[in-house]
Amino acid sequence: MANHTVAETIHVPYLEEKGILSWILSTDHKRIGIMYLVSISTFFVLAGIAALLVRLELLSPGKTIVDAHTYNVLFTFHGSAMVFLFIVPGIAASFGNFLIPLMIGARDVAFPRLNLLSYWLYLLGTVIILFSLLKPADTGWTFYTPYSIQTGTDVILLTFGVFILGFSSILTGLNFIVTVHKLRAPGMTWHRLPLFIWSSYATAILQLLATPVLGITLLLLIAERVFGIGFFDPAKGGDPILFQNFFWFYSHPAVYIMIIPAMGVISEVIPVFARKPIFGYKAIAYSSLAIALISFLVWAHHMFVSGMSEVAATVFSFLTFLVAIPTAIKVFNWLATLYKGSIELRTPMLYALSFIFLFTIGGLTGVFLGTLAADVHLHDTYFVVAHMHYVMIGGTVMGFFAALHFWYPKMFGKMYNEAVAKVAWFLVFVGFNVTFFPQFILGMEGMPRRYADYPPQFHTLHEISTIGSWILGLGILIMALNLLRSLTNGEKAPDNPFNSLSLEWQIPSPPPHENFEKIPHVTDWTYGYGKKNNQEG
């Protein structure tokens, strides 16, 4: 391993240099991480506003604020921006970039320039997608054929943008895999790696293996529209179900690209605030890989009602249950870590506990949907919408907020206002449940997803859901204002405010450009809480 002497200039904090060029030309993984964080947060807000408008339209039956086409456009933008611009790059690109080299004791990722290229590709993809809004698509984020071939809206630009984003995702995953393999500090063995690294590694494998299939699928969809090839068009001998097979072959693993990094965050936050070593380290580490592998075998559970043989449906239903096992292993190990811990309810911990609670609901309702008989009834209803949001907001977004409040002091060298952050957490938690719990009932009563209108008997539940969305929105607004204000007005953060044992907390906040003055020699794992050191928590 290298131990280069470094030039004097790189001991300064990484945030020191000012000016836009010093950012967009920077190959520093920490700056790239922050740029992703800012970008994905921006699209989280924009796509969130679209969601608020969707909910507002559904406040009462009949037309409330927009017509049906605009409604379709709104939920398409909400879905595709949330999925492709926020949650897929998400925690992996933002916190992954910032943290991976710090956690394994490296100075940067394996290919810093490639890393910057990934970010530029991300930007290029977003610009293309924003241009598509001149004639915004109305297909939903799944681009199902044959409608996506027939609609007059700009499906080509939107899917091309997503194709470019896929490149960014692949290159980021590639970079992370090589980084974890080749740049670990001396003594940082695989079984000493922080669990966030294990989860980032599993995510990167998924990005690498699944994204090319999405890429070719979208290329074929574009060729279908531009050249008139007929792979997905029954009139030309093609098969629209083939599109669904291709699409979900990517998009089911993509669900785990979205959730596994959040699981990694939870595995980091829980032991720190329970002051206990993580329980079942290896089980958690390897279950990430298990989830990644099984996730390639279950895609057809999205298509039980699209037409497939009963044998195929039964097999896919059974395989889907299998994914629940490694997922449950994680949950039980987190609970065992909490058991008899001296739990400190700081904001990151509140979000982490919310994750465990809400994600469990999301995961279990997923088992209902994976069950063949139940799915035939619940398919394409609000039950699916509620399930998906319990996993994506209850899971990933809670993990994202936990990460944001946990590593904020390290990233920006400032502390946020803890009391305000807790108020925001309370509103987010309550607002989320008020918004989405009624949707489980709506779904069971038969309310289909993606409809701009509904019969009067669904009015009350829709009304409650919309009011919930306002509470949720208010909570996120307060959270954002708190974090933004603290950038300038916050107290200076200590190097290790939460007494974590992980490497990134053993260096200054914010870290110097070169991360470590000397590459550390690692002698133990990072979860030795409550034993000899750091008893004060």
Next chain:
Amino acid sequence: MEEIGIDVHAHHHVDPVVEYKASKLGMWLFLATELLLFGGLFAAYAIFRAKYPEMFHEEHKELDRTIGAINTVVLICSSLTMALGVASIQRGKKKLLSLFLLLTILFGIVFGINKYFEYGHKFEHHIYPSTSIFFALYFMMTGLHMLHVLAGVLVLTALLILSLKGKFSENYYTPIELGGLYWHLVDLIWIYLFPLLYLIS
């Protein structure tokens, strides 16, 4: 460790040996994603060929086996010159490297020219991607492959310029090796495409 390409002069944030190994691992991972990208098309090919065996049998006769065979030979030759290029620089023969890179690029261009005439011929006979599922597969598979040949030629040209500037030596040739790996993959994919499309029986 003594035999691998190390740039002792460039400034790295990691040890050059580690960087060399990292680059190769990265390239192999990238090649895997490329295979998966084509994998989608191979899957579509398998599905539709099982569904429409007669269409595949009848329509493949429209493809020009001679040009296809010539292009196969051209690409195999280019892989050979590429491998010779890598072998040359490993032995420190800088001029030979430039020569072999140039030959590889020329083979790539010949492949492209052949494809240009082949496509043109198809259009003259009013055969387009929209003509049938088979021709859709033909144009998508060979078209995507052609884009990869084009990208490869551009990369090799950049490497040739660097080589002429004397950037590579027996101590540092990582980019040449990586470019070579990529070029071999492009070649390999064609080796599969040619029988699948041109030689159905």
